[in-house]
Amino acid sequence: MNAHSGKHTADATTVEEGLAIAEAQDKQFNDEMATETAMQNTLLTPRFYTTDFDELDAIDVEPVRDDWDKLIAQMVADPNKGHFKKNEDWDHIDWENMEPQLKKEFIDFLISSCTAEFSGCVLYKEMKRRGTNKDVTQLFQLMARDEARHAGFINDALREAGLRVNLGFLTQKKKYTYFRPKFIYYATYLSEKIGYARYITIYRHLEAHPEHRFHPIFKWFREWCNDEFSHGEAFALLMKTDPKLTKGVNVWWIKFFLTAVYATMYVRDHQRPAFHAALGVDPDWYAHEVFTKTSKLSEQIFPITLDIEHPAWQRNLEKLQRANVRIARAKEVGGIGGKLSQLGGSLAAASAFAALYFIPSKKHRVPENVRLEPVY
Numbered sequence: 017m018n019a020h021s022g023k024h025t026a027d028a029t030t031v032e033e034g035l036a037i038a039e040a041q042d043k044q045f046n047d048e049m050a051t052e053t054a055m056q057n058t059l060l061t062p063r064f065y066t067t068d069f070d071e072l073d074a075i076d077v078e079p080v081r082d083d084w085d086k087l088i089a090q091m092v093a094d095p096n097k098g099h100f101k102k103n104e105d106w107d108h109i110d111w112e113n114m115e116p117q118l119k120k121e122f123i124d125f126l127i128s129s130c131t132a133e134f135s136g137c138v139l140y141k142e143m144k145r146r147g148t149n150k151d152v153t154q155l156f157q158l159m160a161r162d163e164a165r166h167a168g169f170i171n172d173a174l175r176e177a178g179l180r181v182n183l184g185f186l187t188q189k190k191k192y193t194y195f196r197p198k199f200i201y202y203a204t205y206l207s208e209k210i211g212y213a214r215y216i217t218i219y220r221h222l223e224a225h226p227e228h229r230f231h232p233i234f235k236w237f238r239e240w241c242n243d244e245f246s247h248g249e250a251f252a253l254l255m256k257t258d259p260k261l262t263k264g265v266n267v268w269w270i271k272f273f274l275t276a277v278y279a280t281m282y283v284r285d286h287q288r289p290a291f292h293a294a295l296g297v298d299p300d301w302y303a304h305e306v307f308t309k310t311s312k313l314s315e316q317i318f319p320i321t322l323d324i325e326h327p328a329w330q331r332n333l334e335k336l337q338r339a340n341v342r343i344a345r346a347k348e349v350g351g352i353g354g355k356l357s358q359l360g361g362s363l364a365a366a367s368a369f370a371a372l373y374f375i376p377s378k379k380h381r382v383p384e385n386v387r388l389e390p391v392y
């Protein structure tokens with residue numbers, strides 16, 4: 017028995033409590049396979065980040081004080097406390113008899129989502145721990161709290177399949193990638209907003225087509241994506257405190273992150289055809305839908321959006337996707353032939369990415385008021 021027995025990560029009010037509960041849970045489960053997958057660091061797998069925490073700590077939110085206080089008050093009110101746990105809406109899943117390819121892809125989806133949620137948790141928690149700025153540390157504590165719940169809930173789902181991602185182990189052993197604070201803003205802002213767009217698009221689709229809801233976790237996606245929406249709002253406000261972040265040469269960085277985040281999503285999702293077929297979702301339609309929503313949202317702070325209607329856009333995404341398949345196959349083959357084919361694939365991928373990056377972007381005026389509400 018331990019101090020946290022009987023409590024669930026969904027009820028934790030701080031990230032520390034959430035993680036302690038997760039740690040104490042079910043040591044008997046086999047976490048090797050899931051944790052190994054979560055440990056992978058490739059261009060396509062979720063990474064852990066570290067940054068210059070002192071620079072982040074020095075942010076002064078006074079220029080956006082009104083919006084800031086409203087957003088923080090909303091997060092302190094904590095409308096989703098207790099939400100992320102199984103209840104009577106959680107239908108039984110027959111993991112044993114799930115079609116093997118679907119099972120493989122769905123588990124991969126859960127592990128990758130859990131790692132991504134936890135990546136946010138680790139970064140936010142570290143900022144909160146190192147900082148002295150009351151505004152900044154309060155925000156990061158609140159966001160870390162949410163991400164710990166999200167990761168904990170996905171682990172609940174994985175546990176039914178006899179798996180879990182060992183979060184304590186990941187924290188200590190997974191490689192951390194250093195990003196300057198401004199890159200953290202661009203990357204994290206985008207991953208929060210695209211996370212919102214992904215979750216809400218699946219949620220709305222399954223609302224209209226419940227026969228495709230092959231797992232209960234999707235029922236939780238609406239409240240879930242509202243958390244991600246708020247996190248994205250917080251980063252938009254942080255960027256708004258310093259106009260230089262969205263001007264001049266930084267616009268090229270913004271374009272780079274937009275292209276990288278969209279392209280990664282496209283390629284990663286196309287690795288899971290059985291998963292999307294089970295959801296009744298065409299991954300090309302889904303990608304376009306998510307990019308459209310994310311672009312619309314990101315107009316709140318970024319002065320450009322990618323021209324996803326440009327004919328070269330879809331063509332080069334497909335080219336990138338084929339190059340990725342080629343690289344994966346070449347790795348399996350091995351030997352000199354494999355190496356050469358891998359090199360060819362990498363060159364094709366780089367040229368497709370460059371082609372995507374250099375499609376002229378769409379410019380627009382950024383509104384005076386940053387704040388948005390989740391409307392999708």
Ligand SMILES: [Fe+2]
Pocket residue numbers: 133136162163166243244
């Ligand atoms: Fe999250």
Ligand SMILES: [Fe+2]
Pocket residue numbers: 136163208243244247
């Ligand atoms: Fe988030």
